[in-house]
Amino acid sequence: MRTNLLVSAVLILLLGIVLADFGFFDGARMLRGLRNLGILTSEMLPPDVGVLPVAGMALWETVQMSFAGTLLGFLASLPLSVLGTRNLFSPIISGAARFVAAAIRTIPVLLWAIIFVILVGLGPLAGTLGIGAYTVGYLAKIYADLFEGTDPEVIEAVQSTGASKLHLVRFVFLPEGANAILTQLLFMLEYNVRASSILGFVGAGGIGFVMQIYLQTLEYRRLATVLLLILVVVLAMDGLSGWMRKRFLLTAAQ
Amino acid sequence: MSGIDSNDIALRADDISFAYHDEAWVLKDVSLALPRGKLTMLMGPSGSGKTTLLKVLAGIIKPQHGHVAVLNHAIERQNQKKLSSLIGYIPQQLGLVRNLTAMENVLMGALGRCGHGKTLLGFFPRQEIEQARAALDLMGIGHKGSEMVFRMSGGERQRVAIARTLVQHPQVVLADEFVSDLDLELASEILERMRRAAAQEKITFLMSMHRVGLRDFGDHILTLNNGQVALGSTNSLRSQSSSESSS
Numbered sequence: 001m002r003t004n005l006l007v008s009a010v011l012i013l014l015l016g017i018v019l020a021d022f023g024f025f026d027g028a029r030m031l032r033g034l035r036n037l038g039i040l041t042s043e044m045l046p047p048d049v050g051v052l053p054v055a056g057m058a059l060w061e062t063v064q065m066s067f068a069g070t071l072l073g074f075l076a077s078l079p080l081s082v083l084g085t086r087n088l089f090s091p092i093i094s095g096a097a098r099f100v101a102a103a104i105r106t107i108p109v110l111l112w113a114i115i116f117v118i119l120v121g122l123g124p125l126a127g128t129l130g131i132g133a134y135t136v137g138y139l140a141k142i143y144a145d146l147f148e149g150t151d152p153e154v155i156e157a158v159q160s161t162g163a164s165k166l167h168l169v170r171f172v173f174l175p176e177g178a179n180a181i182l183t184q185l186l187f188m189l190e191y192n193v194r195a196s197s198i199l200g201f202v203g204a205g206g207i208g209f210v211m212q213i214y215l216q217t218l219e220y221r222r223l224a225t226v227l228l229l230i231l232v233v234v235l236a237m238d239g240l241s242g243w244m245r246k247r248f249l250l251t252a253a254q
Numbered sequence: 255m256s257g258i259d260s261n262d263i264a265l266r267a268d269d270i271s272f273a274y275h276d277e278a279w280v281l282k283d284v285s286l287a288l289p290r291g292k293l294t295m296l297m298g299p300s301g302s303g304k305t306t307l308l309k310v311l312a313g314i315i316k317p318q319h320g321h322v323a324v325l326n327h328a329i330e331r332q333n334q335k336k337l338s339s340l341i342g343y344i345p346q347q348l349g350l351v352r353n354l355t356a357m358e359n360v361l362m363g364a365l366g367r368c369g370h371g372k373t374l375l376g377f378f379p380r381q382e383i384e385q386a387r388a389a390l391d392l393m394g395i396g397h398k399g400s401e402m403v404f405r406m407s408g409g410e411r412q413r414v415a416i417a418r419t420l421v422q423h424p425q426v427v428l429a430d431e432f433v434s435d436l437d438l439e440l441a442s443e444i445l446e447r448m449r450r451a452a453a454q455e456k457i458t459f460l461m462s463m464h465r466v467g468l469r470d471f472g473d474h475i476l477t478l479n480n481g482q483v484a485l486g487s488t489n490s491l492r493s494q495s496s497s498e499s500s501s
Contacts, residue, residue: 151347151349153345153346153347153348153349154349154350154351155349156309156314156343156345156349157343157344157345157348157349157350157415158349158351158362158365159314159334160312160313160314160337160338160341160342160343161338161342161362161363161364161365161366161418161422162334162335162337162338162339162365162366162367162422163334163362163365163366164334164365164370166370166374167362167365167370167373167374170373170374171351171354171358171362171365172351175351175353175354176351176352176353178353179353
């Protein structure tokens with residue numbers, strides 16, 4: 001109990017030091033910030049709905065990029081995660097696969113988008129590939145850990161039928177992990193819709209490009225329309241993934 | 255059991271010794287022989303090493319000393335596919351894939367004979383499907399083939415596990431305490447079906463068991479105590495039973 005209190009006190013102290021260093025306790029500065037927030041909000045209202053067709057098209061492109069990138073990354077992550085499963089492959093193979101996944105994951109999605117803009121040029125293809133690459137790194141790690149957690153008794157029993165490693169993946173790892181696989185995939189899709197909103201800032205297509213223009217030209221009422229549209233899409237994604245979970249997740253008995 | 259003709263022995267283990275990570279011996283110089291086409295009960299108290307012995311016999315873990323042979327085939331020299339045609343293994347928790355149907359689980363018994371092509375897409379040869387159906391029928395759950403395993407009762411799952419092993423066509427089936435969680439009536443029914451399967455398919459069964467009340471289903475009884483196997487007798491088991499109940 002006393003240790004918990006001590007740890008909490010130390011954490012709060014550290015937070016205070018960091019925030020003070022960044023100017024969080026500078027009253028005049030924060031007051032100025034609040035005043036600016038009021039000005040910005042007043043300049044954003046009412047939203048300019050005249051840009052809906054343009055923003056809607058750009059947002060549709062963002063949704064397409066997220067969808068394609070997530071599925072592409074998902075498909076590529078499966079073989080990498082299988083290779084990274086330590087109870088299936090030797091430490092050399094699984095270690096190499098996990099290293100590749102970690103290296104991919106180290107690079108943030110925005111940087112991946114820049115790399116693909118350089119490689120394949122401006123536009124949604126770069127964004128899609130950037131999202132796909134980040135998704136591979138993330139899902140490969142999650143799925144490899146998931147496969148490793150499969151009940152060893154099930155693995156032993158199916159191996160004793162003469163099943164190969166591919167059989168094990170198809171008939172044990174995938175069905176046993178189906179719930180978690182789908183949950184993580186839906187989470188990644190939701191995350192990618194949000195993340196891909198800013199990829200247009202670096203020329204990788206989608207709504208980000210439109211947002212950047214409105215920010216640079218100080219057209220905050222138009223920006224407000226874009227932000228509201230993104231909010232609608234994110235809420236729709238939440239609803240869709242909730243429905244999919246209910247519809248497709250298996251309620252396995254314990 | 256030493257009087258059995260060597261041609262009638264399905265599985266022979268000689269001088270098996272096993273310890274986990276240099277700890278005390280779980281099995282010490284264990285030798286046994288299983289008569290062909292019979293149901294042998296491996297009795298012994300919890301923690302006596304029954305699961306370890308079955309895993310060694312199934313080739314899942316390798317002993318520090320000793321050899322196991324099925325129909326004179328040394329198991330350490332067999333690849334996984336060949337081994338699967340010799341030995342079937344049913345773990346204590348059955349090792350079923352809960353998110354697949356009973357039929358899909360039973361068909362997994364045929365994986366050692368199937369290639370990768372269509373099988374990976376979920377398509378099995380017609381004769382394998384017929385065999386799986388027959389195995390489910392033999393277990394009395396032919397009408398439950400399309401039911402997901404996680405929706406099935408404990409007794410139905412036991413039958414699915416046996417059916418999967420029957421489809422595998424092994425010479426010897428090693429089953430680990432797999433009726434322990436069932437009530438006596440259901441456990442008796444499943445053991446009776448196993449006896450029938452043993453006779454019909456000419457399969458040798460070795461079943462570990464700590465419930466003395468079910469020993470009579472075995473044609474033969476082995477007891478495992480302090481890491482060593484001995485021929486069991488009704489009297490010794492009765493005294494074991496009474497000592498367990500008094501403790």
